[in-house]
Amino acid sequence: MxxxxxxxxxxxxxxxxxxxxxxxxxxxxxxxxxxxxxxxxxxxxxxxxxxxxxxxxxxxxxxxxxxxxxxxxxxxxxxxxxxxxxxxxxxxxxxxxxxxxxxxxxxxxxxxxxxxxxxxxxxxxxxxxxxxxxxxxxxxxxxxxxxxxxxxxxxxxxxxxSSGEPLSHRGYRPMGGPAPLSETLAAGILLLAGYDGSRPLVDPMAGTGTIAIEAALIATRTPPGGRRRFACERWPQHDFAVLQAVRERWSSAHRSAPSAVVAGDRDPKAIAATTRNAQAAGISTALVAVVREVRDLELPGEGAMIVSNPPYGERLGNPRELSTLYRELGDVLKRRGAGATAWLLVGNPALVKAVGLRASRRIVLFNGPIECRLLRYDLYQGERSKSPDERTVPR
Ligand SMILES: C[S@@+](CC[C@H](N)C(=O)[O-])C[C@H]1O[C@@H](n2cnc3c(N)ncnc32)[C@H](O)[C@@H]1O
Missing domain, CATH: 3.30.2130.30 (VC0802-like)
Incomplete structure (x- = not known):
């Protein structure tokens, strides 16, 4: 042995x-x-x-x-x-x-x-x-x-x-939403976007708040598995003292979030869920949750990042309403997003056209079985709105 x-x-x-x-x-x-x-x-x-x-x-x-x-x-x-x-x-x-x-x-x-x-x-x-x-x-x-x-x-x-429950089950989201993103995918999107907590961040369509909560966990250097147990604690080789030492090492790295993290959604129920989940995750002081329409987007500071998973039809919304929403999203990014970088996870390429901005990066990711694109938009001052026939479908 x-x-x-x-x-x-x-x-x-x-x-x-x-x-x-x-x-x-x-x-x-x-x-x-x-x-x-x-x-x-x-x-x-x-x-x-x-x-x-x-x-x-x-x-x-x-x-x-x-x-x-x-x-x-x-x-x-x-x-x-x-x-x-x-x-x-x-x-x-x-x-x-x-x-x-x-x-x-x-x-x-x-x-x-x-x-x-x-x-x-x-x-x-x-x-x-x-x-x-x-x-x-x-x-x-x-x-x-x-x-x-x-x-x-x-x-x-x-x-x-060694894990037991998948590691995406952090233990902070007892309540589902209509279409919550997995915690591991939300964290992956943030890390692919280069988020390290030093820039202000807003998710204007936050749902149950997964992206914003994962951002706050990164910003505060909180171990994502700190609130749960693992299957390896039942292994014969389990050593409680070693586990404690590892836990203490990581908790000593904890810090206050250096920049704002904001979760917005039009739906008060979604914002109530975000608030409860943020409390359960122990990062409620690092996150602000507001009921707000995406067209009223406010950047939370200089050099902000906008990271979001808008509805894309597989599970939420009908195609016509969604295309209006994506047009509205593109318009508000142009009007109010200057100086920010936006990252959108989109599962329906047809909707991307409606944003009307040219993506500078496209990354293929899977949200369960749905093949999605993570699109990056660099929003410069005076971003020109494209005419409808200039709006292209990214590959
Ligand atoms: C796909 S869900 C986001 C899921 C989220 N990532 C999570 O993990 O729970 C999209 C969200 O966009 C919100 N939404 C739709 N239209 C909106 C609008 N015009 N303004 C703000 N939020 C909107 C919906 O209420 C919904 O919560």
């Missing part, structure tokens, strides 16, 4: 939404993993319990932190069973710990991924019964250990989930 954090040098994976891999890699490098390497929807790095705690507490764009256990052939039921049986689970589990197996990806022999979970569950239980004389109990509701199976054609990877 591995003991002592210094002897642990595991292969770790942080997963993320597609499009945020490089931002996540940058976060891991800043956490002391210069050799972190990115793949599709994930970044690989190395470390032990201390690295696992730091990543869970501190990553803003990571969805889960996994410890890789084994990888190998899985072209049939027997091969996957062999692979899972070859792992020394007795060194990973402790007696009495319940577990669950989750599978994702596509395996040629496993059109139904829950069959793969069943095979791995049997292999683990059979091995532990052979060693210990008792089978560990499966608990799908609140398992002590979650084993992840990643199927990729004829191969499979086995890993332990």
């Amino acid at each position: 591995e003991r002592g954090v210094r002897t642990q040098d595991w292969s770790l994976i942080a997963t993320c939404t597609r499009g945020l891999e490089e931002v996540l890699r940058g976060e891991l490098q800043a956490l002391g993993h210069p050799d972190a390497t990115s793949g599709r929807g994930m970044v690989r790095f190395r470390g032990g319990m201390e690295a696992v705690y730091s990543a869970n507490l501190q990553l803003r764009t990571g969805m889960r932190v996994l410890r890789e256990i084994e990888e190998g052939p899985a072209a049939s039921r027997d091969e996957l069973y062999e692979l899972a049986s070859s792992v020394a689970w007795e060194e990973v589990f402790s007696k009495g710990l319940t577990f669950a197996v989750e599978s994702a990806g596509r395996g040629t022999a496993f059109p139904n991924s829950s069959f793969a979970s069943l095979v791995v569950k049997d292999a683990i239980a059979d091995r532990l019964r052979a060693r210990w004389g008792v089978r560990p109990d499966v608990d799908r509701g609140s398992p002590g250990l979650v084993v992840h199976v990643h199927l990729a054609r004829d191969r499979a990877g086995l890993a332990l989930d």
Whole structure:
């Protein structure tokens, strides 16, 4: 059994939404993993319990932190069973710990991924019964250990989930809104935009306030996972003193927000939700929430950033009303946005035309299954409004 954090040098994976891999890699490098390497929807790095705690507490764009256990052939039921049986689970589990197996990806022999979970569950239980004389109990509701199976054609990877609930569940947003953005995507947008808290920021269509709250967390250097627990606290290698030391190190970095963070929305219910969520996140003093129409946009200071996720039709609004709203948004950016930089996450390219401004950068991001564009607009003094036939759809 591995003991002592210094002897642990595991292969770790942080997963993320597609499009945020490089931002996540940058976060891991800043956490002391210069050799972190990115793949599709994930970044690989190395470390032990201390690295696992730091990543869970501190990553803003990571969805889960996994410890890789084994990888190998899985072209049939027997091969996957062999692979899972070859792992020394007795060194990973402790007696009495319940577990669950989750599978994702596509395996040629496993059109139904829950069959793969069943095979791995049997292999683990059979091995532990052979060693210990008792089978560990499966608990799908609140398992002590979650084993992840990643199927990729004829191969499979086995890993332990150290996070439990996805890291996007920061614990500050008990109440949903009509179309809330995931916390990790909101943080990713801000980091892609280069936001570090030093410039004033406004989200004029804030909904439940996710972008503004994530901005306030960045501005105050508050660890996003500081208010929740992680699955790795049930691992046999869990070391409370190391976790406490990691928590204290990060909380000592806390500061007051150096610049204003403003959340606006036309809907008083949205602003009430933003206020409650900001309180739950512990950053209410760093954020101002106001009921305001987007056409009345006010910049919160010199060199402001406007970052927003306007409605785009998949979940909210009808196309004609939305195109009027985007026209209004473009007009107010021209009239009142001079000197600011705007970043808009838009899921419907047809609506982008109505903004009537030329984007200087376009980044593809996924909001769940919806392919979106994050568009950057540099708003100069005297920005010229384009005629309708000049309004082009960005690619
Ligand atoms: C897609 S939601 C924003 C979701 C938000 N990012 C979140 O995480 O909850 C768009 C928001 O724009 C607001 N909105 C729509 N039209 C507006 C207008 N003319 N002025 C201000 N807010 C508006 C809606 O009330 C809604 O809350």
